[in-house]
Amino acid sequence: xxxxxxxxxxxxxxxxxxxxxxxxxxxxxxxxxxxxxxxxxxxxxxxxxxxxxxxxxxxxxxxxxxxxxxxxxxxxxxxxxxxxxxxxxxxxxxxxxxxxxxxxxxxxxxxxxxxxxxxxxxxxxxxxxxxxxxxxxxxxxxxxxxxxxxxxxxxxxxxxxxxxxxxxxxxxxxxxxxxxxxxxxxxxxxxxxxxxxxxxxxxxxxxxxxxxxxxxxxxxxxxxxxxxxxxxxxxxxxxxxxxxxxxxxxxxxxxxxxxx
Amino acid sequence: xxxxxxxxxxxxxxxxxxxxxxxxxxxxxxxxxxxxxxxxxxxxxxxxxxxxxxxxxxxxxxxxxxxxxxxxxxxxxxxxxxxxxxxxxxxxxxxxxxxxxxxxxxxxxxxxxxxxxxxxxxxxxxxxxxxxxxxxxxxxxxxxxxxxxxxxxxxxxxxxxxxxxxxxxxxxxxxxxxxxxxxxxxxxxxxxxxxxxxxxxxxxxxxxxxxxxxxxxxxxxxxxxxxxxxxxxxxxxxxxxxxxxxxxxxxxxxxxxxxxxxxxxxxxxxxxxxxxxxxxxxxxxxxxxxxxxxxxxxxxxxxxxxxxxxxxxxxxxxxxxxxxxxxxxxxxxxxxx
Amino acid sequence: xxxxxxxxxxxxxxxxxxxxxxxxxxxxxxxxxxxxxxxxxxxxxxxxxxxxxxxxxxxxxxxxxxxxxxxxxxxxxxxxxxxxxxxxxxxxxxxxxx
Numbered sequence: 001x002x003x004x005x006x007x008x009x010x011x012x013x014x015x016x017x018x019x020x021x022x023x024x025x026x027x028x029x030x031x032x033x034x035x036x037x038x039x040x041x042x043x044x045x046x047x048x049x050x051x052x053x054x055x056x057x058x059x060x061x062x063x064x065x066x067x068x069x070x071x072x073x074x075x076x077x078x079x080x081x082x083x084x085x086x087x088x089x090x091x092x093x094x095x096x097x098x099x100x101x102x103x104x105x106x107x108x109x110x111x112x113x114x115x116x117x118x119x120x121x122x123x124x125x126x127x128x129x130x131x132x133x134x135x136x137x138x139x140x141x142x143x144x145x146x147x148x149x150x151x152x153x154x155x156x157x158x159x160x161x162x163x164x165x166x167x168x169x170x171x172x173x174x175x176x177x178x179x180x181x182x183x184x185x186x187x188x189x190x191x192x193x194x195x196x197x198x199x200x201x202x203x204x205x206x207x208x209x210x211x212x213x214x215x216x217x218x219x220x221x222x223x224x225x226x227x228x229x230x231x232x233x234x235x236x237x238x239x240x241x242x243x244x245x246x247x248x249x250x251x252x253x254x255x256x257x258x259x260x
Numbered sequence: 261x262x263x264x265x266x267x268x269x270x271x272x273x274x275x276x277x278x279x280x281x282x283x284x285x286x287x288x289x290x291x292x293x294x295x296x297x298x299x300x301x302x303x304x305x306x307x308x309x310x311x312x313x314x315x316x317x318x319x320x321x322x323x324x325x326x327x328x329x330x331x332x333x334x335x336x337x338x339x340x341x342x343x344x345x346x347x348x349x350x351x352x353x354x355x356x357x358x359x360x361x362x363x364x365x366x367x368x369x370x371x372x373x374x375x376x377x378x379x380x381x382x383x384x385x386x387x388x389x390x391x392x393x394x395x396x397x398x399x400x401x402x403x404x405x406x407x408x409x410x411x412x413x414x415x416x417x418x419x420x421x422x423x424x425x426x427x428x429x430x431x432x433x434x435x436x437x438x439x440x441x442x443x444x445x446x447x448x449x450x451x452x453x454x455x456x457x458x459x460x461x462x463x464x465x466x467x468x469x470x471x472x473x474x475x476x477x478x479x480x481x482x483x484x485x486x487x488x489x490x491x492x493x494x495x496x497x498x499x500x501x502x503x504x505x506x507x508x509x510x511x512x513x514x515x516x517x518x519x520x521x522x523x524x525x526x527x528x529x530x531x532x533x534x535x536x537x538x539x540x541x542x543x544x545x546x547x548x549x550x551x552x553x554x555x556x557x558x559x560x561x562x563x564x565x566x567x568x569x570x571x572x573x574x575x576x577x578x579x580x581x582x583x584x585x586x587x588x589x590x591x592x593x594x595x596x597x
Numbered sequence: 598x599x600x601x602x603x604x605x606x607x608x609x610x611x612x613x614x615x616x617x618x619x620x621x622x623x624x625x626x627x628x629x630x631x632x633x634x635x636x637x638x639x640x641x642x643x644x645x646x647x648x649x650x651x652x653x654x655x656x657x658x659x660x661x662x663x664x665x666x667x668x669x670x671x672x673x674x675x676x677x678x679x680x681x682x683x684x685x686x687x688x689x690x691x692x693x694x695x
Contacts, residue, residue: 027566031577033629035355036355036358050348151633151634158584160576163579247340248340255342258454258458260343260457305664369626431625432625582630
């Protein structure tokens with residue numbers, strides 16, 4: 001049971017953190033049409049997070065709710081990939097401020113959705129039938145997100161000199177964070193053993209193929225990755241998650257007895 | 261979300277110029293007038309007097325700008341929405357405002373003005389937008405109060421505009437109105453839920469309403485006596501109900517809703533007038549209204565600069581897509597050759 | 598306040614079919630760099646509330662419209678061809694629905 005809950009929280013935290021990040025563009029998109037498109041991505045992700053948290057809350061019992069899980073856990077309890085909590089710009093410390101960069105947003109969405117189309121596909125046969133149902137719904141959404149981000153990735157890579165430079169910089173910045181996808185956390189191992197989760201290592205070849213193919217079409221190069229492997233999914237995050245959660249959770253925590 | 265507030269001249273001192281048609285145009289003008297009188301629709305390719313075209317571009321673009329700028333005060337709370345459900349609702353709502361802006365820009369474009377030209381008007385500060393969006397959203401209840409009051413006020417104006425004389429505008433308004441009723445209901449419901457919560461939450465609701473109420477009344481635009489454009493707009497069927505009538509309708513509809521909600525409206529003069537069968541209300545601060553319209557409200561500079569920044573920061577993204585499309589076209593041509 | 602040089606994406610007309618069996622209906626327009634992008638943007642702009650099952654996009658510049666000045670000669674001649682309509686013909690009641 002607790003293996004399933006931990007695994008659900010990993011998936012839910014991924015969705016809520018990226019949904020939160022992408023929603024930062026709402027009202028600031030590069031063109032009105034794209035502003036609407038990215039808001040749809042956020043809405044899908046927050047919808048996924050809600051269903052996953054609801055299922056986790058149901059299994060947990062003790063009157064916990066989706067919002068208690070999203071708003072009243074601290075950053076070290078969050079189990080999302082570090083990749084998803086990074087701000088929409090290049091590498092800077094947690095309290096630094098910089099302009100949002102759409103290339104970072106697009107590359108991140110691409111790298112993540114290229115993984116999630118395979119994760120959701122596999123989870124359609126999860127032993128947890130609720131999760132299997134969520135996976136079937138989320139697969140369609142992730143497929144669209146992949147299409148959206150891949151399309152932009154190619155446009156940026158094969159667009160202007162500036163867009164190419166920005167896209168390459170975003171790839172160089174973000175790709176190392178994907179190494180975390182392929183290390184297996186204890187929660188994942190337990191979930192795989194229970195037949196609830198998927199062994200991500202089995203998805204690597206398919207993910208590589210998607211990424212290599214898109215980067216080639218985008219005339220971008222895949223950098224060598226070495227060194228530190230992020231560990232967000234075991235609760236060891238970057239400095240950025242604390243700020244993201246401080247903002248996201250502030251109102252809910254200021255009024256713990258409030259009803260919304 | 262918008263109200264007709266905002267059919268005011270874009271540049272101070274700009275007057276509607278009386279048109280003296282040439283003999284050649286006189287016949288076209290007569291036909292145009294006849295169609296308007298018969299409550300017919302004018303379509304993009306139809307002949308129309310230049311002043312009608314200009315007025316429409318101004319009104320529709322002010323409306324579109326209001327939607328786009330209007331994304332910002334509510335967008336301010338997306339990251340801090342207190343529950344995931346409310347976060348989703350708010351994103352969907354702010355996204356809708358963007359959609360409304362898009363429908364309206366498209367309608368204005370049928371009159372021969374490009375989106376870039378329209379945006380240039382906004383970004384240079386020449387074009388106006390609804391004054392209501394130049395006030396800060398200071399607590400979460402502002403989001404609900406905007407839905408209830410601001411969108412409520414907007415609907416009052418937008419429903420009649422579904423029958424306005426210019427076809428593309430009226431069709432855009434039909435689409436907008438369908439979506440807008442969700443906005444008002446979600447706002448009111450969000451406040452209802454908060455009123456059933458803690459004392460602090462009830463205070464947030466009252467605070468939001470206190471700050472927004474007068475701005476909402478002003479949002480309907482200057483009194484009829486001081487609205488030089490109104491008569492012509494009515495004549496042309498691009499404005500259907502006068503500012504004061506709409507304002508009254510809004511007050512009459514809102515007072516009972518406030519009672520159900522359990523909050524007070526911050527106007528000591530607000531009371532039922534048996535004789536008029538309407539609510540009387542106090543004096544609106546028109547000086548403040550005009551200050552805000554003219555760019556000197558609390559958030560004008562922030563709102564405008566944010567729109568300009570988003571547009572400028574997005575230039576390389578738009579350029580990339582266009583450069584790619586051009587390359588693809590060239591590749592296809594080479595292949596065909 | 599200054600803005601950068603204006604270079605606009607082309608305009609597209611969007612047609613959405615709401616249900617299988619119905620025709621595509623014009624629902625508005627939008628800007629996109631090319632046709633495939635226009636399709637995706639149309640999905641995000643015009644089908645947020647399950648309005649459609651199929652989308653067409655057409656470059657606005659490709660549409661040729663009838664000239665309003667020729668409305669008379671274009672459309673009026675159809676007005677007196679009432680024999681084209683089924684209600685023009687009287688059929689005895691006992692024949693039933695035809």
